[in-house]
Amino acid sequence: EDWRSRNKVQIFQYVVLKWALALxxxxxxxxxxxxNNLAVENIAGFKLLLTSNFMLKHRYHEAFVVYAGCNLILAAATAALCAYVAPAAAGSGIPEVKAYLxxxxxxSILAPSTLFVKIFGSIGGVAAGLMVGKEGPMVHTGSCIASFLGQGGSRRYHLTWKWLRYFKNDRDRRDLxxxxxxxxxxxxFRAPVGGVLFALEEVASWWRSALLWRTFFTTAVxxxxxxxxxxxxxxxRCGLFGQGGLIMFDLSATVATYGTPDLVAVVVIGAIGGLLGSFYNFSVDKILxxxxVINERGAPFKILLTVTISLLTxxxxxxLPWLAKCTPCPPGSQCPTIGRSGNFKSFQCPxxxxxxxxxxxxxxxxxAIRNLFSGGTEDEFYISSLLIFFAASFSLGIVTYGIxxxxxxxxxxxxxxxxxxRLLGTLLGPLSKLDKGLFSLLGAASFLGGTMRMTVSVCVILLELTNDLLMLPLVMLVLLVSKTVADCFNKGIYDQIVKMKGFPYLECHPAPYMRNLxxxxxxxxxxxxxxxVEKVANIVYTLKLTGHNGFxxxxxxxxxxxPGLCGLVLRSHLLVLLKGKQFTKERVSTGAGHVLQRFGAFDFAKAGSGKGxxxxxxxxxxxxxxMFVDLHPITNRSxxxxxxxxxxSKAAVLFRDLGLRHLCVVPKTPGRHxxxxxxxxxxxxxxxILGLFPHLKHRRPHMSV
Amino acid sequence: EDWRSRNKVQIFQYVVLKWALALxxxxxxxxxxxxNNLAVENIAGFKLLLTSNFMLKHRYHEAFVVYAGCNLILAAATAALCAYVAPAAAGSGIPEVKAYLxxxxxxSILAPSTLFVKIFGSIGGVAAGLMVGKEGPMVHTGSCIASFLGQGGSRRYHLTWKWLRYFKNDRDRRDLxxxxxxxxxxxxFRAPVGGVLFALEEVASWWRSALLWRTFFTTAVxxxxxxxxxxxxxxxRCGLFGQGGLIMFDLSATVATYGTPDLVAVVVIGAIGGLLGSFYNFSVDKILxxxxVINERGAPFKILLTVTISLLTxxxxxxLPWLAKCTPCPPGSQCPTIGRSGNFKSFQCPxxxxxxxxxxxxxxxxxAIRNLFSGGTEDEFYISSLLIFFAASFSLGIVTYGIxxxxxxxxxxxxxxxxxxRLLGTLLGPLSKLDKGLFSLLGAASFLGGTMRMTVSVCVILLELTNDLLMLPLVMLVLLVSKTVADCFNKGIYDQIVKMKGFPYLECHPAPYMRNLxxxxxxxxxxxxxxxVEKVANIVYTLKLTGHNGFxxxxxxxxxxxPGLCGLVLRSHLLVLLKGKQFTKERVSTGAGHVLQRFGAFDFAKAGSGKGxxxxxxxxxxxxxxMFVDLHPITNRSxxxxxxxxxxSKAAVLFRDLGLRHLCVVPKTPGRHxxxxxxxxxxxxxxxILGLFPHLKHRRPHMSV
Structure with a gap:
């Protein structure tokens, strides 16, 4: 509605600002x-260096105390920051962003305090050696930055800029x-195309072609x-920054030719990966x-839980490394690697x-991931070691999410x-001669497909990580198999979390029982x-009585x-109108001119969170x-x-596809209210709906397609 | 509406079939x-071999006659095929597919005859050496194949299969x-990810996440x-098939480091490319x-035009190669290349x-494209040669589209x-040290951005062609610049053609003047x-009188x-109902049971083109x-x-976003019809709209955003 009143200069400001904000x-x-990477690499590097120095002197107990102590302090500090400053920063953040969009x-999903805690908490958590990643938090951080910039910072810091008024509406905010x-x-992931596809496949609920372009520009920057x-x-010049910290592998040295037995192996990996992935989702849901229950008891309990998990990790x-045998170094490589990273850790070995x-x-x-993905290292890992590491990372991953x-x-x-x-690749050795690093990549793809249920974006992210397009068909195949298998059991992990958090998320397709209502x-x-034309007292009373946002x-x-339906008026607009106090003594229609004298077009724009x-x-x-006030000027007449x-179901499609917040239901036959x-x-x-019609609950829902 | 009546077996059939069809x-x-590639490579290879054999014997006139004769025959045959069998197969096909979706x-956009002519016509046109590509026709061919399979072939060949009845609706057809x-x-392009993005960015009007997955599966296959x-x-074993025919380059040998001067050069390339691209669109529009006018005069004129263009080409x-000087061969490479392809043609040279x-x-x-893109060949082409080739390919490209x-x-x-x-790269040599092959790639990107106005899909297609992700930022930059520049002048070429062909294409955003209506x-x-409950005669009369599809x-x-609005009935459903002849003598409501006795749920499904x-x-x-017939059972009640x-504008958003075909307008005040x-x-x-309200035409439209 604002568009009609915009002139050329304003449109120019808007377009320039849109691209400037994307930049x-x-x-x-x-x-x-x-x-984030710089900090993690330096903190974790310092910690690991300290530990390995003690180990080189065979002072194993002190090494453990130092190692566990560093982890504990980092984890506790992070948990405290999170619990006291911004509880919304806990967890991945992707479900929250998905729900917002x-x-x-x-x-508070995208509040500045959340941004702050998310950045530093993510550094602390990853540096503490917990089984957590920085990807979900980075997505949340990016969204918080976008929201922060789009609002022109917090009002507290008086950063609101006049141009930014154009972004005070749902659509432009969602785009940002x-x-x-x-x-x-x-x-x-250093994956610009993967980022665009991720936003398209997993996060966004509405998508326009113009958005594709702008998103692409942002990721290119x-x-x-x-x-x-x-x-x-x-x-x-970056201290212990080392190899870049951002995982990026180069498998292009390995062979990418494959035959039928290899394809069978890939299908097996995909199927088992799908099973394990859906089991992962199931377990995470239970644990969460x-x-x-624990986290609701207060901040100290949150910290206690985090400390426990940190100690366990x-x-x-x-x-667990004490269980592994020492292996003689392969000839021709730097082994054991002294210092922080590298394929070959000395530990207790001669x-x-x-x-x-x-x-x-x-x-x-x-x-660790780089070691697992490394190609041309057929015999580096024992089967027993891979089994132990798989079991440990699988279980630690499950128990860690949710702290x-x-x-x-x-x-x-x-x-x-x-x-x-890698484990399955070693076991399937007689069947397939593919490189073990490639098997490792396919295993990772199968797990990602089994838990996240994304296909195209995961595929492209993995391709961008490995910089080899020739293995595309294999990755696609494993993703399709694992997603198909896992979809038979439960939903994707982000959808599960969205549901568990109680966000009123509108699915793309209406539920089958809606067809019968x-x-x-x-x-x-x-x-x-x-x-x-309503009495002021009535409006105030109505606003006090209910929390509705539209009347x-x-x-x-x-x-x-x-009596006829004039339209719909929003709570926020009513509040602005009442604040303006353009009341009349009599019940008369004052018309739009009266209101426009007092208000500018942007006074009714949607304010940022907590700013209205x-x-x-x-x-x-x-x-x-x-006194009385004329509501016609602020009423949405159509x-x-x-x-x-x-x-x-048809109403739900309308509501979802047009991104509505209120949908008026009018009577079928005339003459009624x-x-x-x-x-x-x-x-x-x-x-x-199932609360209103409990009998629908017992009917077996249709299979979804 | 059909869903309610489907049982589990039917849903299983539907899901299996959907994936089987994708496969x-x-x-x-x-x-x-x-x-297509095999045929083109062999036909064109044979033609070029014949020509170069004559040239080796210095029989230049005979060489030209053979060369031009082969081209002429191929072009004339293709034009005849196209003009007499399936005129809809002319042109790119992408605008048609876009309009269909x-x-x-x-x-006849997707008729079997179109498919046939598209496949063989594309081979003939490309083999005839005309300045045309096989990409647009391949997109059209793929769509025709999908339509053909989804309809179970043509009814003429009695291939309609019972399971396929599930696909007799708009949505499933569009998905396929x-x-x-x-x-x-x-x-x-051998670009599976690029294909998905192309469909998303350029072709499809509605998109769902599930479709992303299925499309990806198809391109992987x-x-x-x-x-x-x-x-x-x-x-x-494929004759003259040679290097694969499918362009695929490997620039990974060239360096991908760049500094500020290189970026400036890239921006210059993008800006000029955008200008030239929009000029290309403008010229194609004029030529078309x-x-x-010529093509409308009949098939012989179509053939004549094609023959003229073929002779010109x-x-x-x-x-034109006679204008070029002979260059001594660089040491260490096979030069001149004898035979069909290769970087160094002997022509008239010693x-x-x-x-x-x-x-x-x-x-x-x-x-030719592979030669231009080839890296590490700094001095292979003279500036004058590049200029001549650029001018020739630019003008031939413009005059060839439309035959x-x-x-x-x-x-x-x-x-x-x-x-x-490559020309600009040579001229900018003092400024930028990037490889000339890379410049060539960037020039191609700038032209694609300037004409097609696609960014993400072109970028990914070029990356998949060159198999090097490290130059991604440069390609992105050049695309963004060229699209931005070109968008100031006119619309993308496919949008232009859609408009020129008169397809009633619904834009994503309603036009600004719609806000005032x-x-x-x-x-x-x-x-x-x-x-x-309507008299049969009235229905038949109405159907005869108007071509409306909904009443x-x-x-x-x-x-x-x-009087109250009961709902909307479709012409096709009326015809099926009338054919069933379940009429009554009296004006009574017979109810749904009466109709369901006679018809199955699928009798009312949307038939394939020309099959209803x-x-x-x-x-x-x-x-x-x-007699009378009760329309209630076939009326869409809501x-x-x-x-x-x-x-x-709001009505247009509703119409477009929900993909409607009819939208009922009801009165604001009760008591009217x-x-x-x-x-x-x-x-x-x-x-x-502008015909109804001519005064809107003179108002300057708002800038689009």
Whole structure:
């Protein structure tokens, strides 16, 4: 509606700003992504160096104390930060962003405090050696940055800029946050195309072609920033930064020819990976429900839980490598590697021997994955070591998600999947001659397909990580098989978490039972309407009484011949209007001119989170309460409507596809009250509908397609 | 609506069939793509061998006669095939597929005869040395294959299979054809991810996440098929097939480090490429309008035009290389190359010399592009040669599109762009040290961005062609610059062609002037309604009188208290109902049971093109004409409706986003006739609206964003 009043200069400002914001989001996300890696590599590097120095002196107990102590302190600090400053920063963040882009305005999801905790909490959690990744948090961070920039910072810091008023609406905000999410993936994996596809496949609920272009621009900026900074670090000016920290492999040396037996092996990997992936989802769901009981008891319990998991992880990482035999070093490579990273960790072994389990456990997660993916290293790992590492990473991944720290799911899943793939590749050795590193990659793909249920974006991300397009068909195949198998059991992990968190997420397809209900059936609660010219006291009373965000406005005589639906008015607009105090003594229609004298077009724009006028801000005296105000100028005169007899499924499609927040239900036959009710997002939720019609619960739902 | 009546077995059949069809589409498109390349390489190879044999004997006139004669015969045969068998097969085909997926059911776009002509016409046109590509035709071919398979072949051949009835609706058909279009790109460029993105960015109007997955599966199948067949041909069993014919380059040897001067050079390339690209679009548009006058005069004129262009092309290809100087061969490479392809053509030159222009002109288009893209060949081409080739390919590309043969636009644009890029790279030599092959790639990208206005898919296609992800940021940058520049002047070439062909294409965003109109304003023509229980004669008369595809059904007394909108009935459903002849003597409501006795749920499913019941198929005698039929069972009782006072732009969003074909406009105030009119696709077209309200034409439209 604002568009009509915009002139050319304003449109130019808008277009320039849109692209400038996309650029800024890319720059900022790229910088944060680089800073995150730099910090993790240096903190974790320092910790591992300290530990290995003690071990070289055979002071094993002190080494463990130092190692576990560092982990503990980092984990506890992170949990404290998260619990006290921004509880919304815990977890992956992808489900929250997904819900936001679906239209759920949950409080504090994208607040500046969440951004702060997410950045530093993610560094702390990953540096503490916990089985968590930085990808989910990076997506959330990118989205928070986008939201922060789009709002012109927080109002507290007086950063609101006049141009930014154009972005005070749902659509432009969602567009920015989609760009931010894509930038996050691009920064985490250095995968610009993968980031765009991830935003498209997993995060966004509505998509336009123009958005594809802008998202792509943002991720390209991220890629350029990262490339420049890593080039700067190659010269050794970044401390322990080492190989870049951002996992990036080069498998192009390995062979990419394959025959039928190889394809069979790939299908087997995909099928088992799908099974294990859906089991992973199932377990995470169970664990999360138990943890939420603990976490609800308060911040100290959150910290206690995190400390427990940290201790458990330290014990596993330090204890399990003792089970592995020492292996003589292969000739011709630097072995054992002294220092922080590298394929061959010495651990307790004599000179010229290495401990293969320690190479996986006593490393940063990125380096462990790089070791698993490395090609041309057929015999580096024992089957027993791979089995132990797989079991440990699988279980630790499950128990770690849900503690009160920012924790991504990609890396744990990739680690478990890569060790599983390498294990299966070793077992399938007689069948297939593919490289073990490639098996590892396929295993990781099968786990990602089995848990996240994304195919195209995971495939492209893996391709961008490995920089080899020739294995595309194999990765595609394994993803298709694992997703198909896993879809038979449960939903993707992000969908599970969205549901568990209770976000009113609108699915793409309406549930089958909605076909048997009418739109009128789903309307519930008392209908509250306002008159076209309403008494101020009535409005205030209505706003106090209910938390509804939209009210139908009914024109009644003398303003119309018979009662008719005038339109829909929003709570936020009512509050702005009341604050303006343009009241009249008599019940007269003042018209739009009267209101436009007092307000600009942007006064009614949607404010940022927590920035709008609140009911408590109003200061209306008793005399004013008895006066009248004309609601016509702020009423949406043509809301989308459906007839009460329309199947609920059709109404749901309308609601979802157009991204509505309120849908008016009008009577089928004339002569009745002009509106039956209003459908909102919550009215389409299964809990609501099955609560109204419990008999539908017992009918077996149709298979989804 | 069918879903409610489906049981588990039917759903299982549906899901299995959906995936089986995706597999089949992938297989068939891959095979056709390979066959296409094989045929082109062998025919063109034979032609070029013959010509160069004459040239080696210095019989230059005979060489020209053979060369031009072969081209002429191939071109004339193709034009004849196209003009007499399937005129719809001329041109790229991408605009047609795009329009179909937008909801335009244009006749014969996807007919089997079109498929046949498209395959063989594309081979003939490319082999004839015309400046056309096989990419657009491959997309059309893939879509035709999808349509053909989805309909179970043509009814003529009695191939209709019972299971396929599930696909007799718009949505499933569109899904299949989207898969087919993606498979076409994947087959043309061996770019599976690029194919998916192309379908998403350029072709499809509606997109769902599930479709992403299925499309990806189809393109993966194409990639596997092509890989297998090319592996088979490597062993030399495919005649003159040579290097694979499918352009695929490997630039990974060239350096991919760049600094600020390189970026400046890239921006310059992008900006000029955008200018030239928009000029290309402008010229193609002008030429097409002139050609359409010629082509409308009949098949012989079509053939004559094609023959003229073929002669012109032959003269250019054979004549222009005489302008080039002979260059001594660089040491260490096979030069001049004897035979069909290769970097160094001997032409008229003495031994150990080559003619650089002949290397570009007297080759298949794929080989010319490969020569231009080749890295590490700094001084292979003179500036003058590049200039001549650029001018020739640019102008030939413009004059060739629009003649009556299947002609893709990608290859001409890539050729002109690659020579432009190499030319500019040579000129910018002092500024930038990037490889000339890379410049060539960037030039091609800038032209593609400037004409097609696709960014993400072109970028990914180019990456998949060159198999080097490290130059991603440069390609992105050049695409962004060229698209931005070109968007200032005109629309993308496919959008232009869609508009010129007069398809009623629904844009994603409603035009700005629609905000100032109401839905009721756009309703035009006499409103024709049917009663809930209607006389047969009336229905037949209505169907004869108008070509409308939907009619509102009004319930009148005695079936309701006062006239009310019952719903919407489709022409095709009326025809099926009339054919069933379940008439009654009296005006009574018979109910749904009566109709379901006679018809199955699938009798009303949407038939394939040209397969539904026609008005002429009805055989109703005079007695039956006076009887009645109950329309309630076949009426859609809850069509989407809008109030007449809703802004037309909002109605357009509803219409477009939900993919409707009819939208009922109801009165704002009660007590009037229950329906104001019906909006269809044509009512949203600018021509229609500006015809009704000519004053809107003179107002300057808002800038689009």
């Amino acid at each position: 800024l989001i890319g720059l900022a996300t790229g910088l944060v992504g680089f800073f 679906n239209g759920v305005d949950a409080h 946050i989609t760009c931010g999410a894509a930038a996050g993936v691009a920064a985490a 991220v890629a350029v920033v990262l490339r420049g900074l890593i080039g700067f670090c190659r010269s050794g 429900r138990n943890y939420s 330290s014990c596993c990482s330090y204890g 000179p010229n021997h290495y401990n293969d389990l320690a190479s996986l456990f006593l490393n940063t997660n990125d380096d 009160a720290i920012p924790s991504g799911l990609f890396i744990p899943v990739i680690m478990a999947g890569a060790s599983y793939g 009418d739109a009128g059936d789903a309307v519930s609660g008392p209908l509250i309407t306002l008159a076209g 139908p406005v009914i024109d009644e005589p003398p303003f119309s011949e018979e 006028v609140q009911l408590e801000d109003l200061d209306i005296d008793d005399e004013e309460m008895e 809301p989308y409507t459906v007839v009460e007899s329309m199947p609920l 002009p509106i039956v009710g209003i459908l909102t997002r919550h009215d389409f939720m299964p809990e609501h | 089949l589409i992938g297989l068939a498109t891959g095979l056709v793509g390979f066959f 937008n909801g335009v059911d244009a006749h 054809i989207t898969c087919g279009a993606a498979a076409g790109v994947a087959a043309a 194409v990639a596997v098929v092509l890989r297998g067949l090319i592996g088979f041909c490597r062993s030399g 309008r002139n050609y359409s 032959s003269c250019c290809s054979y004549g 031994p150990n010399h080559y003619n650089d222009l002949a290397s570009l002109f007297l080759n298949t288009n794929d080989d 009556a043969i299947p002609s893709g636009l990608f290859i001409p644009v890539i050729m002109a762009g690659a020579s432009y890029g 109401d839905a009721g304003d756009a309703v035009s023509g006499p409103l024709i309604t049917l009663a809930g 509102p059904v009004i319930d009148e007394p005695p079936f309701s208290e006062e 019941v026609q008005l002429e198929d009805l055989d109703i005698d005079d007695e039956e004409m006076e 069509p989407y409706t809008v109030v007449e006072s809703m802004p037309l 229950p329906i104001v009119g019906i909006l269809t696709r044509h009512d949203f077209m600018p021509e229609h």
